[in-house]
Amino acid sequence: MSAHNRGTELDLSWISKIQVNHPAVLRRAEQIQARRTVKKEWQAAWLLKAVTFIDLTTLSGDDTSSNIQRLCYKAKYPIREDLLKALNMHDKGITTAAVCVYPARVCDAVKALKAAGCNIPVASVAAGFPAGQTHLKTRLEEIRLAVEDGATEIDVVINRSLVLTGQWEALYDEIRQFRKACGEAHLKTILATGELGTLTNVYKASMIAMMAGSDFIKTSTGKETVNATFPVAIVMLRAIRDFFWKTGNKEELGDEWLKPELFRIGASTLLSDIERQIYHHVTGRYAAYHDLPMS
């Protein structure tokens, strides 16, 4: 795991002038999808890389220890071993980046991963997930309990009402407190961009979250009506780049950013799609559903 983002003092001048042009970002999003494709070995390698970015997640009311256990095994073995062998990638230790569950299931996940003999981090959603509409006190307590149970990554949701009413100082303070409550665990801040109203707000919320010391900023909980979209991702990536420029870090958002310590994809059905693609790449055939183990 990489070091923590220590954050900075709140500097509202970083967000006061920013304007994001919505139609222009939509056009850019369309272009990105049409301008960069990868094929053949490149496609296979990129897909395997994507696997290592996935937070393999289950966030359902009916989660029990048995399906958590299954999920953890899938996280350890995301792609069928014979397919990896065919690609000469079986010794690369390809696993998903983390397993993500509700706080009440953290113990199950930690136990299952230990049994599987691997050190994939367990991420727990917290802080009133998914709506964030609970008292700050209980939200902080939720984080502390999840950390106690063994979660090493905490996915908090931000208080959208603070964004929509422009209370940036209050938002900064809240996330600062989340940061403190996390202790050594990584703080992953979910912006729930589908509920922020504008892309300009997405940029501002991203910047505040990073100033307050988030290690990751994530688009969405998966529970809003609109979740991760290309335009939103573009705006957040631009915000991350600006944050690093401002804090004196020379890194740019290029290939250097593509490692699991710095980049995550919170989509779980994606994994089975990737595995099917890899199957096709290796065998030249399209897989039946039963050809690939479920998670």
Place this chain on the structure above:
Amino acid sequence: MAATRAGPRAREIFTSLEYGPVPESHACALAWLDTQDRCLGHYVNGKWLKPEHRNSVPCQDPITGENLASCLQAQAEDVAAAVEAARMAFKGWSAHPGVVRAQHLTRLAEVIQKHQRLLWTLESLVTGRAVREVRDGDVQLAQQLLHYHAIQASTQEEALAGWEPMGVIGLILPPTFSFLEMMWRICPALAVGCTVVALVPPASPAPLLLAQLAGELGPFPGILNVLSGPASLVPILASQPGIRKVAFCGAPEEGRALRRSLAGECAELGLALGTESLLLLTDTADVDSAVEGVVDAAWSDRGPGGLRLLIQESVWDEAMRRLQERMGRLRSGRGLDGAVDMGARGAAACDLVQRFVREAQSQGAQVFQAGDVPSERPFYPPTLVSNLPPASPCAQVEAPSLVGGPWRAEPPGHPLQVPWPVVVASPFRTAKEALLVANGTPRGGSASVWSERLGQALELGYGLQVGTVWINAHGLRDPSVPTGGCKESGCSWHGGPDGLYEYLRPSGTPARLSCLSKNLNYDTFGLAVPSTLPAGPEIGPSPAPPYGLFVGGRFQAPGARSSRPIRDSSGNLHGYVAEGGAKDIRGAVEAAHQAFPGWAGQSPGARAALLWALAAALERRKSTLASRLERQGAELKAAEAEVELSARRLRAWGARVQAQGHTLQVAGLRGPVLRLREPLGVLAVVCPDEWPLLAFVSLLAPALAYGNTVVMVPSAACPLLALEVCQDMATVFPAGLANVVTGDRDHLTRCLALHQDVQAMWYFGSAQGSQFVEWASAGNLKPVWASRGCPRAWDQEAEGAGPELGLRVARTKALWLPMGD
């Protein structure tokens, strides 16, 4: 487990995360070339034309240099054959109802849809442009163009009543344009009933393929004929007797030369010159999105040329940093690779840009290049040039030598065009200065404005002197939006209603004939003013006619301090008018320029009110005007009718201008596109000799109504009526709106036609004068309307106040306003 197909490299790619090649198969393009035995001729009258004993030029893959085919070069007789085929086809094609043409165009769109892979791979293979841009952009737009113009054709009888197709159109395309440029022009031409002969540069197979697809549709084989040949064929095609209009796109200097050589010839000329675009980045912009706008404009194979980038000084550092960082992530490579931003455009384009960059560097400019670009020729990296002030010699091409005396039509030196893929960035301080810098070039193509403040964006959008303005976007196009330019970018239009009128003429007007006089000496035409002597005492009509040149709102003595006699119909001396000269024209144009911003800024309603006030003043002066007309030989009744009709014209144009411009709704864009009708600027009008009052007023009224200011030369036979009107204008109008200069007609015409700061010129007079005006207009490429000695029925509604005047009196601007939050 089935046999594995995985390559050995996945391991390394997993670590490096590099991009790999995504080649698009061009087998079908090669197969099509094979059907022609790798030898392309011309496509004329629905058949391949492969005459013997012709030179051929190899068609090469611009990246590998591999010979793909050889292309026969047309000669004069091939041109004649193609024009003849188009002329024969015109008879049938234009006689069919619009619905039939609409069906044919729709069928062509369907054929393109069915064979689009062939079209896009062939185009990308031969031009080296990124296949993504051809496939997702050009080919789709080509089909939309056909569908849009099919709809226009089907409603032609109602919507375009009073207009008829011109005839055979000669279309000339330069080497760096895509086949889409041809589609923009042939679609409206074919839709309204014209037929086309296109001369494409050697080794451009895509237009030939299109012609073949169109030709094989059946019943109208000769409507689209494509020849490939060298630039030396351009004047030959342009001067073919059957050609009614030449639509030329290419370099400004070639356009200028063609304008000169076509003076007095039969064909009309529409010019679309230059490829450079402009981007204004203000300090309220979404800078990252604006940087993407720069990529769209210069580094994505969308636009044909380079970009001038103006950045507000307060965001200069931030914008340059983002720009340079973005450039580093651009990819260039073989056009047929699906994952590149930019292809390559062959050795010639590479030489051009190398020369430009070397020049710029030697002038002290900073050059930044970046991106993932193959190092070998003809690839060239995205290039950002800064610190190149407009006054540096690099920004100007060499002035042509000063031989030819002060009356050369060639202005001294033009700013060099920014070539692909170069962006020249320079700073500005305020929005006002941005407009000054942006408008301070002879170009008037397209520009984009990046600002999140609505008021500022509109201020800049309206203030830019260009044909197209995009607000917070760059390079959007749609068949229903007119695209064109002004100033030296040429004033021809394609797309939208304006594109249709390019190929139409008012029904029933006599065919435009050649008025070429081979021995007209351009150097001496109207140069000297014959001296005028006193012709005896005035036998004073009362009240005495006003004396002087009406400039800047008052009567002034002429610079030459001499006068010319005016005689009435029976040969008696009617009075003396001032003898205007070059200096008086200079003063009049200056006065008109001073008045222009105020007048153009008035609402149409305010302008109409003043025109109506002038109409009322004319009616009050009716008896004087009628008696002056009587002395010119008119009957009293007719004279009074002429005065009344003149007043009506003023009122009619005042009312008509209220409804100009409209909003367009474009597929795939949220938000409106405004089609604005803007004044041209200072309009020079040389009035006909006949109808001394009515013609003067009929020309004055639309010009002023649309917000132009004018310099007018009244009827030479009887300028007194115009001067009478000036007396009223002096009291009704602000100073400088209309300036009237009397004197020797040819001399004044010469001064106006050669004036670089006159934005348009209308000439109603002799064939020789028309030829001179057309020739001289090449200087600043002002649009001209010359009567070529044909009289006009000014008292008829169609000719005296028809839609043709409304069309010529203003220029279109398309203002794109994408919306969303």
